Structure formats: C-alpha cells, structure tokens
Amino acid sequence: MEINNQVIKRYLDGESTEQDKAQIIDWFNHYDAEKKLREESMQYWESVSDEISGEEYDESLVLGRIYREIRMREEPGREKPKTLTRVINIVAKVAAVLFIPLLILYTTKNDGRKFTGQEISYTEIYSPLGSRTMLYLPDGSRGWLNGGSYLKYAEGFPGKTRNVYLKGEAFFDVVTNPKKPFVVTGKNLDIVAKGTTFNVRAWEDMHETEIVLAEGKLEIFQQYNGSQMFITTLNPGELLFRVPEATGSYIQKVDVYKYISWTEGKLIFREDPFTDVVKRINRWYNVNIVIKDEILETYRYVATFQDETLDEVLKMLAISAPICYKDIPRKQLADGTFEKRTIELYYNPPKKRKN
DSSP: OOOOHHHHHHHHTTOOOHHHHHHHHHHHTSHHHHHHHHHHHHHHHHHTGGGGTTOOOOHHHHHHHHHHHHHHHHSTTOOOOHHHHHHHHHHHHHHHHHTTTOOOEEEEEEEEEEETTEEEEEEEEEOOTTOEEEEEOTTSOEEEEETTOEEEEETTOOSSSEEEEEEEEEEEEOOOOTTSOEEEEETTEEEEESSOEEEEEEOTTSSSEEEEEEESOEEEEEEETTEEEEEEEEOTTEEEEEOTTOSSOEEEEOOHHHHHGGGGTEEEEEEEEHHHHHHHHHHHHTOEEEEOSGGGGGOEEEEEEESOOHHHHHHHHHHHSSEEEEEEOOOBOTTSOBOOOEEEEEEOOOOOOOO
C-alpha cells in the first residue's frame, strides 16, 4: 500500500483536511501501511531533535509523557513544568499518527527484582473499553489488544523466554525464534508459541479461557504449584476451551475467522449463547446491557456487526430476536462525569397471528 508523504507532512504540521485524517486512519488499520507511518514519524522526530537535545525516540516515552501532561492539566493549581510542556508540543504530533485512532497508555515500572545485575523494567499496555489497540513488541511480534484488555512484558525480553502477561483478549502474530520461545501467560495457563498466529480470550469475568490457533503450533501448559504441567498441543483451525478446575480440555475444529474478526472491527456470532453476545457487546461499546428476563439467556444468536452504532445494534437485536429494550437515563456523578450507559433487555413474545 502506497503512503502519500505529503498527507503525512500536512497532518504532522497541523494542516490536514478531514480527507487527510480519514486516509491516515485507513492506513493505520493495515500493518504494512502502519509501519510506513512509523517510519515517517521517526523522520519527523529526527527533524526536530535539535529542539529537544538529549531525547531519544521512544514510543513508551511519548505516550507516558502525554498521559502525564494530560493528568497535570486536570489537576487544578498544579504548576506545569515548562520543559515538559515544550517537549509535549513536539512529540504530540508524532504520537497523533502513531496512535490514531486509539489511545494506548504505556507505563514503565520496576518490580525491584534483579536480572544479571540490572533492574527489570516492565511496559504495561491498556486498551480502553470500546476500542482495539495495535501491538508492536520488542522482538518484532505484533497483534491487537481488545478493548478492556491489559498486557504486560519486561523491556527487551530478558531471560530465556519472551513472556507477556495477558488479562482480556489479544491476537498475536509471533516472530519465530526457536532459541527463545514466546509465552503468553494468563489465568494460570502458559501458551508457548513457535512462529504462530493465534487469539487468546482470558477475561477475568469469564470462568473459562479460549485459545484459537490460525497458523503454526501452540503448546499449552497449566501452572501448578509453581511449575508447568503440559496439557496439550494445538493445531491450526482448533479451539481450546479450558476451565481452571477441569481435569481436561475441550478441543474442537472451528471457523477461525469468527474468533479473530474483531481485529478488523467486526463482531461475528454463530449460534452463540445470548449471554456471551451481551458480554461482547458490552465490551465493544463500553456499555452496560443487562438481561432482565432469564428466558433470553437460553437463546442463541446469529449475526454480524461491522461499523454499526450501539443504537443500530439494539434495533437489529429487537428485529431479529424476541427482545425489547429500555434505555436507562444516565446519572451524573459527584465529579461531574456520567455513569456508563445502561440498557435493559426484556423478553418480547411474538404476537400470535389471528386465524
């Protein structure tokens, strides 16, 4: 995909049109184009490096500083450091391209432990509810983090493995390195990938863990008393369904695209329990949908949503299923913000036809 450098320049200089912005967002949603955007942003950083002597280009630094600047602006009476504000004015232009259309919060923390004489620093990524976040890891692996999900990893991947810690849902496209396995840890499972494309659902509010393999090979281990216990090997096109207390795992052949289509902005349901449908819609739109009639929990649902608004989705649910809904007015909280939008779903029995 070709990138028009003039569009990038106009955007970075704050002179872009709405068409330019739409084009950049479209580029950002494609891996190959997004790589080029990063390269162009890097060139911009170098062009202004004289203004911020001593600074190095660091994506974590960019987002961390912007976040801290925002927080400081929110705190009344707090003085803003002039140097930091000057740097923010420059790096904000770079970050605007790097992180369109999503806000990713990177923070680096130190856990106090030592590794080969050096302290280990961690990067944490949180994808806000109602969004999805593109990932680029230090080893070149990439992927997506779904809204409401959290990922943590040690800077530079020290040690014998490339370990990431997941809460929520993520899609990974892993770079092969036989000498240093890539390991996803979540909900007492270790997922060892070897040049692999796969999806993991490990939500804290879900009892089970789902792992779907698109390409490559996965080895699944259970964490038990501080050690690993081998569970199974997953092959392409297979889904592993694991409940922590279960003695075994359930594996089945599935349509992989259904499970990874969220990375393209789609929600696909194929005879899914209605309770699962509601959970996914809640995360996708950052809303609180509540099932008020238990009979609805027995329904299974078939649908594909892409780019629809929440109101459009609700109308489609009411048309395609015996459902009616009530939109609860949002209450204003003490801090001036409003609580999350709440929707109540009720059973709406089909009307009997008159003979």
